[in-house]
Amino acid sequence: MDKRCLGWGVLACASMAYAGDADTPGPRTVASVLEETHSAATEIIRDAGGQFGVGAFIARQNAELLVPQLAAVGAATEGKLVGDLNDVQQSFLNGTLNAADDMRRSERYPRKKAAAMLGQADALLSTLAATYRFPRVTDFSPRYIVAPAKPLAVELVIAGHALDAHSPELTVQGRPCELRDAGAEQLRFLCTLGASVSSRALGYAPMTLTTHPAQPWWAAIVGWFRPDPEPVRYTLALALIPRSVGGFDAMARVNTGDTGSEASVPLAVGEVPWGGTRDIALPDGAIFVTLRCRQADGRVFEDTSSEAPAHPWYATTIDLKTRRMVIRARGLDDALAQP
Template identity: 85%
Template sequence: MDKRCLGWCVLACTSAVVAGDADAPGPRTVASVLEEAHGAAAQIIRDAGGQFGIGAFIARQNAELLVPQLAAVGAATEGKWVGDLNDVQQSFLNGTLNAADDMRRSERYPRKKATAMLAQADALLSTLAATYRFPRITDFSPRYVVAPATAASVELVVTGHALDAHGPELNVEGKPCELRDAGAEQLRFHCVLAASAHGHVLAYVPMTLTTYPSQPWWAAMMAWFRPDPAPVHYTLALAVIPSTVGGFDATARVNTGDTGAEASVPLPVGDVAWGGTRDVALPDGAIFVILRGRQADGRVFEDTSSEAPAHPWYATTIDLKARRMVIRARGLDEALAQP
């Protein structure tokens, strides 16, 4: 048994463990199963798109990649019942639905579940003669970038199967990227991102990859008699991260010198860059300080000179004696790895 067949068998066994959830009483059409999977993918795109975290980014992105693959399966199995498929194909079909439905119901969007959606669909497409040469994306990188203040270059790598037929093209917001390297399993592009207009909120930059189904050697000899294959379009939604951890403001309670008199003094702090440090001088006579921080993901925290625990993306030190407050932010990759 070759490695490809062994991989299918292992994945099929994994699919079979959870396939029971997708089986409805009585015979079902393949189209009905695909429709449910498409509905789950649409909900993931909608819900995960509003969440901030690497798991949510990948869940949304993989759900978008899943949509054209479901359409390809539908075209190859038009009019068929689930029972018309062989056992391995049924397992992969049910596994695709279960993986998408599991991801749809998830609250934390684990990366393994997001990967499983594409793995099941990829395996199913590989077993269908009509889609064996269908270009399939299994991953791309980077999945996120920091919002650029000016136009910025990005090297984007796409991996999968049958990707290099007829000169694949990638456009970023309608502008073409330069194809640097093309192989059946990997494409490498040089793209230019425009300056971001969404510096303080999470946004997605739409990128469209256009590929073509590969053809056997004899197809070229019959090109005069056969139309060119229809292009396949994939949407690669690149997450654009706000350029800072978040925004901060502070207030100091100050002893004015008069007996028992105090005053509230606002302290300008502002934004703190990923991996950056903000050092703020405290006013003379400060007896208490409150720092309020709103992270880029919307979470709000409050630190005081008496209690300043570390937060997921930053930590604060407030030293009244030294009249100093320091905010230290995590780097972006480290921050996104936090729960």
């Protein structure tokens, strides 16, 4: 096998080397398992990235964290069969694939499954001598934020193992962040998010974390013989949430005073911010009101003056006697916690 193959090249080269006769099943390679897992991760990133909800955000983000870890496993197990690994390593390898495949097939993106997918890979890396010091990101926060209307300073905390070798760097939307605190298990950065042009669609702010594999204690003594290790990069994404629960429009049916004569009067409502309240005066003579909302996640709800049940993200009160309509929106965290 070509020893120049690195990262995902290892997986491709190993698969070719061990493919053999397609009609003759042989011992399974580690590379083939990793390729299946990588394929599942890619699907999760694509599919979950278009869904609105904390579970979907985390599923996409954990799949992004998984990709460089799979490449590291591939480099550390080049040319090996699954049977060459010990029982614990095989369990973690298969567990990573099963968790990723389970998440890929999921429609609701449970957070526990997303955590299991990354946890299995993290455990596998810790059992391989070549990746014991590999910088592993296991979590970061925040995972989502309301899209800012103007530049906003945000503290980003990254958790994992062996994160502080050399000088870790983080960029958000191409802007470098300030490293405030660095430890092996946690990095803390101060970043500036640019103003978001669109406030109505879910988006993602791209982030790149650059770290380095930790060197053993004796590396400082012999370091002048050894080249610096290649940096490890994690491509991440911070979910940018629309600035409002959604857009509202309403129509009032009004008795004009003439016998049996009615008119439809549009009411200006617009968007309601997270945790905000909108109080709208109803026109004189209003006998029926219809309120329609298209939420930020695409769901549509309709309320009337005769029926206005509470919705997951907001509740409406329509009172014809006092001629008031009030919309009360949940706060973002509370809303996203709803089914």
